[in-house]
Every structure is written in structure tokens, then in C-alpha cells.
Amino acid sequence: MNKFLLFLMSCFLIFSSQAAIRLPSILANNMVLQQRSTTQLWGWSKAGEKIRITTSWDDKTVELLADGNAKWQISVQTPKAGGPYTIVFEGDNKIVLENVFIGEVWVCSGQSNMEWNYYNGVPSIKDEFSAVDKLNIKLFQVTKATSKTPQDNNEGNWMVCDSNTLKNFSAVAYYFGKILNKELNVPIGLISSNWGGTPAEVWTPAELVENNSILKDAAVQKKPASWWPIAPGYAYNAMIAPFTNFNIAGVIWYQGESNVETASSYTQLMDTMIASWRRAWHKSLPFYYVQIAPNRYSNHHVGALLREAQSKALATENTGMVVISDLVNDTLNIHPANKKDVGLRLANYALSETYGLSRGNYKSPMFKSFTVRKNQIVIDFDYAESSLIIKGNEGKEIFISGPDKVFYPATVALKGNQMIVSNQLVKNPVAVRYQFSNTGIGNIFSKEGLPLAPFRTDAWPLDTGKIR
Template sequence: MKQYLFSVLLSLLALSLSASIRLPNVLGSNMVLQQQSTTKLWGWAGPSEKIKVTTSWDGKTIETSADGNATWQLNVETPKAGGPYTILFEGENKIVLENILIGEVWMCSGQSNMEWSYNNGIKSIKEDFSQLEKLNIRLLKVEKSTSKTPQDNSMGNWTTCDSNTIKAFSAVGYYFGKKLNQDLNVPIGLISSNWGGTPAEVWTPVDLVENNAVFKEASTKNKPTPWWPVASGYAYNAMIAPIVNYNIAGAIWYQGESNRDAPSSYAELMNTMISAWRKNWNKDFPFYYVQIAPYKYERPYIGALVREAQTKNLSIPKTGMVVVSDLVSDTLNIHPTNKRDVGLRLANLALAETYDIKKEGYKSPVFRSFAVKGSTVTVDFDYAESGLMQKGEQPKEIFIAGADQIFRPATVKIKGNQIIVSSKEVKVPAAVRYQFSNAGIGNLFSKTGLPVAPFRTDNWEVDTAN
């Protein structure tokens, strides 16, 4: 009898130690894995459970065992772009992931201008409905969720890109991915993890905000709302942390409007967030972002100061910025409807900087330096090799001031990649500002057609009072 009870206990113990293999949602059928890379596969199983993983692209089987925390992880080597393939997971149970492609994977994140989709009124996507299934694009939309602590799984599953699944997916992300798919001729995986209205602190690990006095003070200006989280780290913990094991080529980002009440800390906050993402992915991936569009905010200059901070972030290695002031038809709408050209400009950045397929003038001209000579100011720009041009007879949104700091409309002469600025009312100039306002839209462009980024040559204090 004792021997029988002992056998029963052993059987129960064995059952308690075994469990089915489980995978995080980011690993699933229809996914795209980053090509020619070491890629992690991971999940859960019974403690010490043996797991075999077989990849169909090379027929190799890799074995591992779950640890005492019932987790496991292994690495596979991916080939050049192609597919479809399968991955077989074997333990106490079997899981087969099917219709897997190998290609380029990009994260698309930010607030509502990245989130906005066909369902939000971006109807231009309907023009592509008939050709979507011909494109090798796969979509993963991470469902909105929050957490006080970093999570190991998120909600959302990989799907093919068709006229149904695209309707709720980021329009900017889609147009970005479509351009990459067509120009690189490889499958593209897009992960959309965004939430309208969210400030950048929400997407930054909480300790990096709470342990920085400036960030912590700025975060107090993020007032609670019924529609989106404002607590530092909450979206990062639930919507980014569960994905950091998944190998990506890079990230695109459209956010900043919700940090307008504390623009002075935004540049350093974004630097901190980008560094944290790269560290936790263990990869120094490219990060391309959109400068916020002209909009009539409730207080003067707050939008201009966020744009200025975003321009400063170009000093971060492997970043790039898209300027979209010319794509705005209504400065009373914080969501410009032209998402196609936003996505295309981001894609041109990625094609040039990440994939070395350079299109002439793929960057907007950015202020570099200025020099005062007599009654004129000469302004030089980076990324204006082809020269500058003015659209229309009269210059727009460019002003000049003397030591009195009173800005007056300026005249502009273009000389190659320089502008020479003056005003009869300013005899001894000290500073020039271009499109340095919330809703102003200028008319200076590179000769390749991209708008000059807003700038100011001074660092004078700006009054943002009502």
C-alpha cells in the first residue's frame, strides 16, 4: 500500500512538473522575422521540460529546457528574405507556426497621428485595397493596455495585410511599409504600438522618469484624462517591454503634441527614451521620427518649442526627422489627413540611411549657422546641397529682429544653399526666425521639394503665456 501511494505521489509530482509549451503573442503564424540575423524564440513550459524547435528554412532542430521559472529561450539564425516557412515547437505538446516570412521588421509607435487609420478617416488607403494581397506585408497591432510593471506578453496577433485588417492599422506605418516592400522587394513586418494623446513619459521606463528631477516635474503637467494613460512607464510596460526580445530593423515615431506643456525637457526626454529602447532591445537600431505639424494650440509658441526640441534630437546617432509643414491643409485639425506623404518621407529616410538606397534630397534642410554682416543676416543649412527655392513671390513666416527683440517681416534672397535676410525696419539685425510659431506655414524648400525645417537663430526667452 505504501509503495502504491509513493507511486501515485511520484505521478502527481511528474504531472505538476510538466506543462504545455506556450508562446508570447508576438510569436505567431503570419509573422515576419528579421532577415539574416540571430533571432530569439522564447516562451513558457514546465520547469525542466525539454523543448525542440525545428525551422523549415534550414531543417535544423535546436533543443533547450525550461528553467526553474518555467521560461525558456533560444536563438535561431534566419536566412535572406523569403518564405513562407514554418516553425515546429515540440515538448509536452506541439505548436506549428505557419505562413512565416523572412524580411524587414519595423516598429511604428507614438500617439494619434501614428495611430490614425482608415477607420479614423484616412480614406486614401481605399485606393490600395485591390492590391494589398499582392504586397508581402504583415501587420501586428498591439492592443492598448497599461501596467505598473514590465510585462512579458502583450495582446495582438500577426495578420496578413488585406482590405479588412488594414482598416484599423496605422496609415503612416502602412505607407512606410508599402514603400519599403516595393523598393527593397522583401517582405515587411510592421508592429503598430501606439496610443493617441499619450505623452512621451508613458513610453519611457518609469525609473528613468522618476529618478530625474526635471522629467518628474514635467510629468506632473500631464493631467489625467478618461481616454489615455499619463502615468510614466505605463504604456512602455504593457506595449513595448513584451516585444523587446523580437528582433527589429528599426523604429518610426510620431509623437510630441502631448508634451507641449513642458517643451524644455522634451529633447532630453526623447534622448532618454530612445536610449532605453535601444538598450532593452540590445540593438542600436535606427529611429526616424516626424516633426509635429502646424496647429493652432491654446498658448503661443508651445508647438514651436516642441519642434525646436525635435530638431535638437537629430544630434542622436542614427536618427532622422521628417518635416511635414507643407502637408497641412487645416491648422485647426491636429490630425492632418495626408498620411501617405508622411509615410513616404519616413521610408525615404530608411531607404537612404538604413538600406543605402539614396534618393537625392531625402532630408529637409536644417538650420546650421548664421552670420550678421551690416544690415543682413546670412543663414546656412545642412542638407541643402541642391540649393533652396521659395514657392510664391513673397516670403512667408520669416522674421528678423534687432537687439530690441521685436521681430518684423523680412525679405529673403536665396543664394544657392543660403538665404540672405533683411528688413528696412531693422538696421542692425541680431536674430532671424522662420516658421517659429504654432501654426505658421512657410514657403522655403529645397530644390528637391522638401520644406525647410522651422528654426530660430536666437535663444531668447519665449513668452508662452495665454
């Protein structure tokens, strides 16, 4: 009889645990919900279970039934930024989420330069410890995982940003969120989903890569690695797909170093990946990304070509790119230590483009067009309305060529937002390149101090063989 009672009790406990309301990890204490938006609340329970949800910001209670797959989902309207609030879920069990805020939520994704934190060697983070608790920032760290198919949960967790939790969190994301919190004066939620070494293919749904011959050919060239996945879709499925029900304001992205050897496909890959994320979130998400820094890669020109591909990706609507070549002091280190200014530049982009706040000239000057005038080439730029400046006695990393495709160091004169380039050895110039190498660091800036983006006026084939 005792054994039979124990059996019944164990069955009851198993049934009860299966019937209990469960929430995805993204719906938890300390979370931030996107303000003034339609937000999804969802989870699992027993099939047909009646669930009551009460949100304290409006004291409304809604009821719904779990479907035959033991899942449930409902839309709620969030107010303007504020909190803390509670959300109560009641069915056969009860869950109370506390310290819930309404504000602005951003996904921060990419590879190791987005992942890099205090412990990885970002010493400036230490300066934040004394005052970080005065900020209203919440951090969600996505657990590294892979999957062949899209998942509906990831065992990440929300944390209050303090001197302890900040140490393990993306420095770029934190500095980005800090500026937004101060300038917008609203709670900020940062979802950090990144994995060092990953090529962009793993963050793109696999079918979109495999059904495109150009992207597929590039993907199969990726070499197996011991520390990160290379299979298309594997990080997207486990580290992005679980959160696409969760409304967000936009995305910041820092990635590209692991795609330098297939740079020719990267523009199309970025366009494909961004479009897939926007479809998943059902909105044209702002997507602001970082151009990779100068670095001593093992093949000629591959870094320059990847940066060129990133510049071309700006043709995708509602995107922005920050240039960081001036933030590098060691081209042998693929992880520049200055993450503070990277976050600041991304934040200025978001404040200007997403939130409509005036941040002055927040875009780096970009090549627009050129004209040949006798033995000179005159170049015009976008986003240089207040003029260009040279930091130093003469321009660096600028080269000019004639029809023979032999490039010589150029003499540079600046006139407003125009660059006049020449070399006495080039009588009939046809092309100019600026900072168009793996490691070149130029010294031409906008008057506001933003570096001129690398460019070339030609489209000649380049040597991408191994550097001997």
C-alpha cells in the same frame, strides 16, 4: 466513485494545460522575423520540460530544457529574406507556426497621428484596397494596455495585410512598409504600438523619468486624462517591453503633441527614451521620427518650442526627422489627413540611412549658421546643396529683429543654399525666425521639394501663456 474520477480528470486537465508549451503573441502564424540575424524564440511550459524546435528554412532541430521558472528561450539564425516557412515546437504538446516569413521588421509607435487609420479619416487608404494583396506585408497590432511593471506578453496578433485588416491599421506605418516592400523586395513586418494622447513619458521606463529631476518635474505637470495613461513607463511596460526579445530593424515614431506644454524637457526625454529602447533591444536601433505639424494650441509658442526640441534631438546618433509642415491644410485639425507622404518621407530616410539605397536628398534643409552683414542677415543651411526655392512670389513666415527683440516681416532673397534676410526698419539686425509659431506654414523648400525646417537664430525667452 464517479465524482472521484471526475476530480482526477479535472486535475489532469489542469495539470496538462499548465504543462503545455505556450508562446508569446508575437510568435505566431503570419509573423515576419528579421532577416540575417540572431533571433530569439521563447515561451513557457512546465519547469524542466524538454522542448524540440524545428525551423524549416534550415531543417535544423534544437533541444532545450525549460528553467525552474517554467520559462525557456533559445537563439536561432535567420537566413536572407524569404518564405513562407514553418516552425515546430514540441514538448508535452505540439505547436506549428505557419506562413512565417523572413524579412525586415519595424516598430511603429507614438500617439494618435501614428495610430490614425482609414476609419479615423485617412481617405487615401481606400485607393490601396485593390492592390494591397499583391504586397508582402504582415501587420502586428499591439493591444492597448498599461502596467506598473514590465510585462512579458501582450495580446496582440499578426495579420496578413489586406483590404480588411488595413482599415484598422496605422496609415503612416502602412505607407512606410509599402515603400520598403517595393524597394527592398522583401517581406515587411510592421508592429504598431501606439496610443492616442499619450505623452512620451509613458513610453519611457519609469525609473529613468523619476530619477531625473528635469524629467520628473515635467511628468508631474501632466494632467490626468480619461482616454490615455500619463504615468511614466505604463505604456512601455505593457506595449513595448513584451517585444524586446523580438529582433527588429528599427523604429519609426510620431508623437509630441501631448508634450507641448513641457517642451523644454522634450529633447532630453527623447534621448532618454531612445537610449532605453536601444538597451532593451541590445542594438543601436535606427530611430526616425516625425516633427509635429503646425496646430492652433491653446498656449503661445508651445508648438514651435516642441518642434525646436525635436530638431535638437537629432544630436542623438542614428536618428532622423521628417518635416511635414507643407502637408497641413487645416491648423485647427491636430490630425493632418495626408499620411501617405509622411510614410514616404520616413521610408526614404530608412532606405537611405538603414539600407544604403540612394534616395537623392531625403533630408529637409536645416538651419546651420548665420552671419550679419550690415543691415542683412545671411543664413546657411545643411542639406540644401542643390539650392533653396520659394514657392510663391515671396517668402512667408520669416521675421527679422534688432536688439530690441521686435520682429518684423522680412524680405527674403535666396542665393544657392543661402538665405539673405532684411527689413528696412531693422538697421542693426541680430536675429531671424522662420515658421517659429504654433500655426505658421512657410513656403521655402529644397529643390527636391522638402520643406525647410522651422528655426530661430536667437534663444530669447518666449511667451508661453494662454492665448486669449
